Amino acid sequence: MQRWIVALLCLPAMAMAAPPFERGGLGLNPDTLDKHRIVLEQGLPDATLDQRASPEITTLDFNTLLRMQVISHMEIQVGINAYRYQKFKSENDNGDLDGLGDSSIGAKFALYRGEVFRAALLAGMLMDTSSDSFKEEEDGSFAAISGGWWLDDRHQLQLSVRFEDDGSESTTTVVPSWHARLNDQWAVFLDAGFTQNQDDGDDNNRAGGGVTWMMTPQIQFDLYGRGALDSDSVDNEAGLGVAVAF
Numbered sequence: 001m002q003r004w005i006v007a008l009l010c011l012p013a014m015a016m017a018a019p020p021f022e023r024g025g026l027g028l029n030p031d032t033l034d035k036h037r038i039v040l041e042q043g044l045p046d047a048t049l050d051q052r053a054s055p056e057i058t059t060l061d062f063n064t065l066l067r068m069q070v071i072s073h074m075e076i077q078v079g080i081n082a083y084r085y086q087k088f089k090s091e092n093d094n095g096d097l098d099g100l101g102d103s104s105i106g107a108k109f110a111l112y113r114g115e116v117f118r119a120a121l122l123a124g125m126l127m128d129t130s131s132d133s134f135k136e137e138e139d140g141s142f143a144a145i146s147g148g149w150w151l152d153d154r155h156q157l158q159l160s161v162r163f164e165d166d167g168s169e170s171t172t173t174v175v176p177s178w179h180a181r182l183n184d185q186w187a188v189f190l191d192a193g194f195t196q197n198q199d200d201g202d203d204n205n206r207a208g209g210g211v212t213w214m215m216t217p218q219i220q221f222d223l224y225g226r227g228a229l230d231s232d233s234v235d236n237e238a239g240l241g242v243a244v245a246f
Contacts, residue, residue, distance in 0.1 A: 024222030027160035027175035030148035046239035055090035073110035099131030138167025
């Protein structure tokens with residue numbers, strides 16, 4: 001009898017558990033969606049400032065990610081850069097570009113789900129759906145693997161590795177991160193991204209953190225910022241986003 005009472009008391013907490021959103025961290029979440037769940041994640045926008053060379057480039061990306069649970073421990077992810085704006089500035093020229101960005105489709109699998117450790121794999125295709133301003137006429141592919149360690153019910157460590165070939169260059173990105181849930185609504189995280197370019201040595205190393213706010217059990221807002229770790233990396237990146245679970 002006591003066992004049934006405990007189970008009933010736990011049901012509200014289970015229903016209130018936050019979905020495993022991908023935003024706003026840089027790495028891959030080691031959790032997959034619950035069965036028959038749909039999530040829409042939207043950048044409002046994600047921004048980068050690159051001052052490594054001339055021209056100086058500021059980019060705004062309104063990235064959209066639709067995630068759909070199809071069977072247990074597997075989800076389909078469809079991404080599109082719904083709108084991209086880019087401003088460039090140099091001593092001799094100033095201007096801007098805008099239009100549609102690239103798209104992607106992939107499948108995410110839960111490799112292992114334990115009480116302390118979980119792991120997931122994501123793989124898919126990159127599609128050059130950009131408007132003429134950004135088109136490169138090249139498709140590509142990507143794969144990522146992630147592991148997460150739950151230190152207790154509020155603190156988590158993650159490590160993910162992403163391999164990407166966009167048709168013109170290949171990169172490997174390693175992302176260590178730390179996540180802490182402050183209460184049922186607020187959480188914070190710290191992360192770093194170490195990206196190695198196998199083709200031209202144009203590496204990009206940055207670190208920072210962010211905060212998430214669960215406005216309701218199904219709606220999350222995120223805010224993050226990162227800075228370059230060396231002079232050869234993109235100077236700053238920041239973003240604001242919303243994720244909604246259905």
